[in-house]
Amino acid sequence: MRVPAGLPIVLGLCLSATAGLTTAGFSQAPTVENQPRLAAPARGATLQPTTAAPDAATPVTPPPGQPTTAPASDPGATPAPTPVTQVSGPAAGITQLPNSTATSSTSSSSQAATGAYRGFAAARYALELDGIQAGSLNSVEGGTPTADVVSERPGPDNSVAKHIAGVKYEELSFSTGLDSKPLTDWISATLKSQHVRKNGSVIAADYDGTAVSQIDFFNGILSSVGFPALDGASKDAAYLTVSVAPEYTRPKAASGKTSVSSSKIQKKWMPANFRFEMAGLDGSRVNHIDGITIGQKVVENAVGEQRDYEKAPAALEVPNVKLTLAQAYAGTWASWLDDFVVKGNNSNDKERNGSIVYLDPSLKVELGRLNLFNCGIVRLAPVKAQAGRESIQRVQAELYCERMEFEVKS
Numbered sequence: 001m002r003v004p005a006g007l008p009i010v011l012g013l014c015l016s017a018t019a020g021l022t023t024a025g026f027s028q029a030p031t032v033e034n035q036p037r038l039a040a041p042a043r044g045a046t047l048q049p050t051t052a053a054p055d056a057a058t059p060v061t062p063p064p065g066q067p068t069t070a071p072a073s074d075p076g077a078t079p080a081p082t083p084v085t086q087v088s089g090p091a092a093g094i095t096q097l098p099n100s101t102a103t104s105s106t107s108s109s110s111q112a113a114t115g116a117y118r119g120f121a122a123a124r125y126a127l128e129l130d131g132i133q134a135g136s137l138n139s140v141e142g143g144t145p146t147a148d149v150v151s152e153r154p155g156p157d158n159s160v161a162k163h164i165a166g167v168k169y170e171e172l173s174f175s176t177g178l179d180s181k182p183l184t185d186w187i188s189a190t191l192k193s194q195h196v197r198k199n200g201s202v203i204a205a206d207y208d209g210t211a212v213s214q215i216d217f218f219n220g221i222l223s224s225v226g227f228p229a230l231d232g233a234s235k236d237a238a239y240l241t242v243s244v245a246p247e248y249t250r251p252k253a254a255s256g257k258t259s260v261s262s263s264k265i266q267k268k269w270m271p272a273n274f275r276f277e278m279a280g281l282d283g284s285r286v287n288h289i290d291g292i293t294i295g296q297k298v299v300e301n302a303v304g305e306q307r308d309y310e311k312a313p314a315a316l317e318v319p320n321v322k323l324t325l326a327q328a329y330a331g332t333w334a335s336w337l338d339d340f341v342v343k344g345n346n347s348n349d350k351e352r353n354g355s356i357v358y359l360d361p362s363l364k365v366e367l368g369r370l371n372l373f374n375c376g377i378v379r380l381a382p383v384k385a386q387a388g389r390e391s392i393q394r395v396q397a398e399l400y401c402e403r404m405e406f407e408v409k410s
Helices: 007-026 107-121 181-191 264-268 331-342
Strands: 124-129 132-137 139-142 145-151 162-169 172-176 198-205 211-227 240-245 248-253 274-278 286-289 292-301 310-317 321-326 352-359 366-382 394-408
Touching: 124 172, 124 181, 132 172, 132 181, 145 248, 172 211, 181 211, 181 240, 181 310, 181 394, 211 310, 274 286, 331 366, 331 394
Parallel strands: none
Antiparallel strands: 124 132, 124 198, 139 172, 145 162, 172 240, 198 211, 211 240, 211 248, 211 292, 274 352, 286 321, 292 310, 321 394, 352 366, 366 394
């Protein structure tokens, strides 16, 4: 059979086309040229997340907490952001901390509570004698009405009946300085046996001087006066301790302003600044004097038909004076002890007078003095010391005194 001349050419073209389709669709290997490439962003540009466009039929729900905006009329224009509305209160479940710089609505009540607390914590006390302001007080105690309890014999049911025997009033004790002339005059008169009854009040005030309460006493008599211990190494302030025995007292509320400031004299009075004076003795070496408390017995005139008994003063009780000095300077004291005690030369003309002088910090200005009359030495003994310690050997002298008088320099 004779093949037409053009047929091999047509068959060759068909086979070539078929082979090309097969190679391109199924067996062509990937090369660098035919691989897909990702577009690299320019240097410094910010990558934006790509999201698929939502279907127009499906509504898009915004994330919680994000503001919602209406769609723009122009699809190509960028909508303006809507301002976020500020929430006035804290979120649910969250406790809001107070703002320290903001003014609280209860500031006035807080200030009032603070003032009341300060008034209680920073209390001050003032003394009033016969209607005259008599200076400030450092401490106050007693003066309240009280009663004794009487227990009767048990009855048939073994119960004990009780009742009070009668009203009585505690002594009013307080400590103060030298800034009260009415009080120091009262003390001076009492130590001279010029007994004076006084009415007065102890007023309690808050921190700014507003009176809060007071206790009034009537027909009071000084029952004791205490002078502070003196020591050359002390750094404390000095105070008098006074006790008043009233016939009756009346606690009550108070109001108004009161003066509770201390004078310059009190600020200068310290136990370290003093001088001991007595003729024939080396008193300049005395470095310590024990506290001295002069007492006065008070008796009651008990009358059955009167509820408040009248009180009357009795004799003064003057204590001994104990002072300490260096043993190296105790020669004159030892000579007096030998003559007065051992040899028996202790008649009235052998007794001596002296003074305890209270000085200001310069040791030149006299603030006051306690005068001692008809004194005699009764003891001179070494102070307890311990071996091996570097300390000054001291001795303690003890004197009796028949009378004492107190005066304050103006």
